Amino acid sequence: MIEVVNVTKRFGGLVAVNKMNIVVEKSEILGLIGPNGAGKTTLFNCIAGYFKVDDGLIKLDKKNITNLSSEEICKNGIARTFQAAKPFGDLTVRENIMVGAFNHTRKTKHAIEEAESCMEITGISHLANDTSKDLTLCDKKKMEICRALATKPKYILFDEVMAGLNPTEVQEIIILLRKLNSSGIGLVIIEHIMSAIMSISHRIIVMQDGALLAEGDPSYIASHPSVIEAYLGKGKEYA
Amino acid sequence: MKISSNNNNSLFKYNNILSHSNVFEFVFIIGLIALPMLISNSYYRDWFVMAFIMAGASCAWNIIGGYAGMLSIGHAAFFGIGAYTSTLLYVRVGISPWLGLIAGALLSTIAAIVIGRATLRLKGTFFVLVTIAFCEVLRFTAIGWRSLTFGSMGITLVFKKNFFNMMWQGKTAYVLLTFGYLVFVYVFNKIIEKKKFGYYLVAIREDQDAACACGIPAAKIKTIGLMISAFLTSIGGSIYAQYVMYIEPDVVFDIMISVQLILIGILGGKGKAFGPIMGAIIIIPLSSFLRGSLANLSGLHGFVYGVALVLVIIFIPEGVYGRLYRFFNKNKKNIKNHVEGVM
Amino acid sequence: MVSQIAQLIVSGVLAGGLYGIISVGLTLIFGVLNLVNFAHGEFLMISMYISFWMSEIFNLNPYMSLPIVVAAMFVFGIIIQSIFIRPVTEASHEVQIVITLGLSTIMQNSALMAFSGNLRVLRTPFSESMIEIAGIFINTQRLLTFTLAILATIILYLYLTKSYFGKAIRATAQDSRAAKLAGINVPFVYMITYGIGIALVGLAGASIIPLFPVYPTIGWHFANIAFVAVVLGGLGSIPGAMVGGIIIGLIESIAGFYFGSEFQQAAYFIVFIIILIIRPTGLFRK
Numbered sequence: 124m125i126e127v128v129n130v131t132k133r134f135g136g137l138v139a140v141n142k143m144n145i146v147v148e149k150s151e152i153l154g155l156i157g158p159n160g161a162g163k164t165t166l167f168n169c170i171a172g173y174f175k176v177d178d179g180l181i182k183l184d185k186k187n188i189t190n191l192s193s194e195e196i197c198k199n200g201i202a203r204t205f206q207a208a209k210p211f212g213d214l215t216v217r218e219n220i221m222v223g224a225f226n227h228t229r230k231t232k233h234a235i236e237e238a239e240s241c242m243e244i245t246g247i248s249h250l251a252n253d254t255s256k257d258l259t260l261c262d263k264k265k266m267e268i269c270r271a272l273a274t275k276p277k278y279i280l281f282d283e284v285m286a287g288l289n290p291t292e293v294q295e296i297i298i299l300l301r302k303l304n305s306s307g308i309g310l311v312i313i314e315h316i317m318s319a320i321m322s323i324s325h326r327i328i329v330m331q332d333g334a335l336l337a338e339g340d341p342s343y344i345a346s347h348p349s350v351i352e353a354y355l356g357k358g359k360e361y362a
Numbered sequence: 363m364k365i366s367s368n369n370n371n372s373l374f375k376y377n378n379i380l381s382h383s384n385v386f387e388f389v390f391i392i393g394l395i396a397l398p399m400l401i402s403n404s405y406y407r408d409w410f411v412m413a414f415i416m417a418g419a420s421c422a423w424n425i426i427g428g429y430a431g432m433l434s435i436g437h438a439a440f441f442g443i444g445a446y447t448s449t450l451l452y453v454r455v456g457i458s459p460w461l462g463l464i465a466g467a468l469l470s471t472i473a474a475i476v477i478g479r480a481t482l483r484l485k486g487t488f489f490v491l492v493t494i495a496f497c498e499v500l501r502f503t504a505i506g507w508r509s510l511t512f513g514s515m516g517i518t519l520v521f522k523k524n525f526f527n528m529m530w531q532g533k534t535a536y537v538l539l540t541f542g543y544l545v546f547v548y549v550f551n552k553i554i555e556k557k558k559f560g561y562y563l564v565a566i567r568e569d570q571d572a573a574c575a576c577g578i579p580a581a582k583i584k585t586i587g588l589m590i591s592a593f594l595t596s597i598g599g600s601i602y603a604q605y606v607m608y609i610e611p612d613v614v615f616d617i618m619i620s621v622q623l624i625l626i627g628i629l630g631g632k633g634k635a636f637g638p639i640m641g642a643i644i645i646i647p648l649s650s651f652l653r654g655s656l657a658n659l660s661g662l663h664g665f666v667y668g669v670a671l672v673l674v675i676i677f678i679p680e681g682v683y684g685r686l687y688r689f690f691n692k693n694k695k696n697i698k699n700h701v702e703g704v705m
Numbered sequence: 706m707v708s709q710i711a712q713l714i715v716s717g718v719l720a721g722g723l724y725g726i727i728s729v730g731l732t733l734i735f736g737v738l739n740l741v742n743f744a745h746g747e748f749l750m751i752s753m754y755i756s757f758w759m760s761e762i763f764n765l766n767p768y769m770s771l772p773i774v775v776a777a778m779f780v781f782g783i784i785i786q787s788i789f790i791r792p793v794t795e796a797s798h799e800v801q802i803v804i805t806l807g808l809s810t811i812m813q814n815s816a817l818m819a820f821s822g823n824l825r826v827l828r829t830p831f832s833e834s835m836i837e838i839a840g841i842f843i844n845t846q847r848l849l850t851f852t853l854a855i856l857a858t859i860i861l862y863l864y865l866t867k868s869y870f871g872k873a874i875r876a877t878a879q880d881s882r883a884a885k886l887a888g889i890n891v892p893f894v895y896m897i898t899y900g901i902g903i904a905l906v907g908l909a910g911a912s913i914i915p916l917f918p919v920y921p922t923i924g925w926h927f928a929n930i931a932f933v934a935v936v937l938g939g940l941g942s943i944p945g946a947m948v949g950g951i952i953i954g955l956i957e958s959i960a961g962f963y964f965g966s967e968f969q970q971a972a973y974f975i976v977f978i979i980i981l982i983i984r985p986t987g988l989f990r991k
Contacts, residue, residue: 661817
């Protein structure tokens with residue numbers, strides 16, 4: 124379980140995350156939505172070790188992981204993907220996944236095996252020898268998800284993983300995410316594509332101006348008046 | 363889900379020692395040692411010795427310059443530390459250069475730790491600047507600290523033929539020694555290329571943020587890479603000193619050495635173990651040739667060097683061997699691994 | 706005794722001002738374009754040659770031709786930036802650095818081919834003149850150079866803080882993407898900033914030709930000092946670069962006298978290492 128306790132993050136005078144308290148249960152899919160600038164990505168980056176928090180605590184299975192570096196966060200079992208896909212361009216897809224696999228093994232042979240099985244699960248085995256910088260956006264994203272999977276995480280944070288994808292591709296990602304979750308990995312997903320997030324999340328948290336606006340299951344959130352107001356029209360389409 | 367597991371095929375293809383590029387490299391290297399052994403012309407053998415030293419040092423540079431993408435332009439610092447340490451220990455204390463080169467390498471490693479600690483949390487360009495400044499400061503120190511280093515006059519080694527003194531009659535032994543050095547660094551690179559450490563270096567180069575997100579301790583890996591690179595470069599400097607038998611600050615700590623190492627690496631192909639070897643084979647003879655034939659107009663050879671640098675980085679950024687390598691392995695892609703990836 | 710120290714300090718500071726102005730140009734280019742300008746020393750060398758030839762051919766006193774040299778270097782800097790650097794702004798740092806490295810080699814050797822390696826010395830009527838203040842001897846040339854250096858730095862600083870374009874430059878230095886979004890023409894800023902950096906070097910070159918001989922590789926000597934000064938003073942910090950330069954000048958002067966030139970260099974080294982260990986970002990922030 125990830126516990127975010129009273130976390131605050133400021134950038135100069137701007138309070139991006141304001142005393143946020145959330146809990147991510149083991150193996151759940153938690154959706155994180157909110158208008159632009161609500162602080163979602165900042166919160167992510169705080170959990171992922173990319174930013175240091177100014178106040179508050181973050182715990183993973185009772186262990187204090189506040190302000191650990193991003194590599195230590197990964198070692199503790201929280202992986203993440205990036206909004207703009209970040210492949211290791213000159214490496215092949217297989218090699219990219221291997222880098223993830225090296226997180227828990229030292230032998231290249233094991234890393235290759237791990238990479239092969241992760242690629243099978245993710246459905247990108249046919250791309251194994253391709254140079255990753257030449258992939259399509261959707262394939263890059265799938266590869267990044269696969270790479271995160273290879274680190275053997277307990278949780279994966281997805282920062283707008285579906286951004287820039289067409290509806291078919293979005294569906295593919297949704298299926299993939301469900302598959303990951305079925306093996307016990309908890310997912311925290313920031314997304315703007317309402318239909319996707321509503322259909323996949325067990326629970327949804329809404330942020331606005333750095334603070335918690337609402338929390339509950341998808342149907343509750345969809346009909347929550349403040350949420351609809353915060354989105355001003357978006358909610359109506361998908362509720 | 364329909365998958366045809368190509369595990370065995372991939373593993374084989376992956377560690378394929380007999381790939382086209384590996385065969386090429388192997389043959390080329392055999393040729394590299396065969397030639398100087400067959401040619402008895404002392405002048406040409408000298409080329410080979412110098413080429414081997416520079417290629418070896420450039421392979422060492424390649425570890426952080428090519429794989430990790432940290433463009434050190436101060437590697438002459440390590441070269442010079444190696445040259446001076448082994449020479450001073452020999453000349454003043456009588457210690458065999460074989461041991462002296464280890465001492466030099468250790469000192470270089472310490473220097474690498476200092477540089478690493480200072481620069482690795484900051485932007486890449488800062489690293490470049492610090493490496494330049496560091497080498498410069500060392501050069502000044504070597505000039506100024508006369509009681510230690512004999513200053514600008516440099517140190518001349520007295521020839522006393524002896525294995526322990528790393529001095530031999532004629533060039534053969536030096537050819538073998540420097541070739542051994544080159545092969546050692548080259549093989550070292552080949553090995554780590556396929557190991558976790560090698561992959562980590564490349565991942566850091568490609569995208570440091572993503573690398574950290576995969577659990578890679580970037581600062582630590584970069585520092586270790588720099589330490590190894592420094593260690594190996596330093597050995598090259600020690601061997602150089604023993605061969606040329608004369609060192610001075612303005613030569614061994616010269617920015618031109620750093621530049622040569624980079625040029626060899628970039629022209630040949632940084633990020634590939636064989637790259638610097640290809641680069642050295644092209645540049646050292648070319649450089650001698652230019653210096654010889656264009657001697658009338660001094661400066662022309664350097665001018666061509668500079669132009670070559672600019673052209674190569676613009677048009678063949680991956681280097682000559684980088685291109686060749688792609689050509690060799692072009693057919694490997696997508697052959698057997700097209701699988702129905704149905705979920 | 707006291708006047709001994711005072712003399713050393715003054716000499717050191719004066720020399721340091723020269724190093725400082727060269728370093729300011731370097732740090733400016735680094736801070737804004739995020740580029741290690743390898744060819745920095747070569748521009749110094751070229752400006753010295755221009756000044757020299759203007760004197761030889763047109764009989765122009767170097768201080769008369771100084772404004773011309775500065776203007777010429779500004780233009781020259783812009784031209785070089787447009788041809789060699791601008792096309793690769795989006796490329797990786799490696800490419801940019803290697804290009805300036807290549808540029809440096811090309812320029813040095815072009816000078817070698819054109820002017821040969823002979824030292825060219827320019828003597829002015831007051832090359833040797835000294836004035837005496839409170840028992841301290843000051844070379845007028847150096848004093849003039851120093852004054853110009855400080856003035857130029859102050860003017861630059863004011864320009865950057867007060868003028869509109871100066872603020873645009875600073876904005877670009879802080880975050881080039883944000884600056885672009887704010888409507889600043891970033892490529893133009895890069896071009897002009899490079900020109901300014903080179904113009905400063907031109908100022909240095911024109912003012913030191915009465916003091917130093919010019920030869921193709923003289924650029925390196927000063928550029929190397931500039932690199933160290935920039936690291937000492939803090940990357941991208943203009944006051945830092947000047948202070949860094951002055952510190953080096955002082956070390957040269959004081960350590961040189963008290964500990965002999967041997968330790969002068971070692972002192973240089975030790976200070977550098979200490980800074981690297983304790984405060985790698987240098988004395989000042991951007």
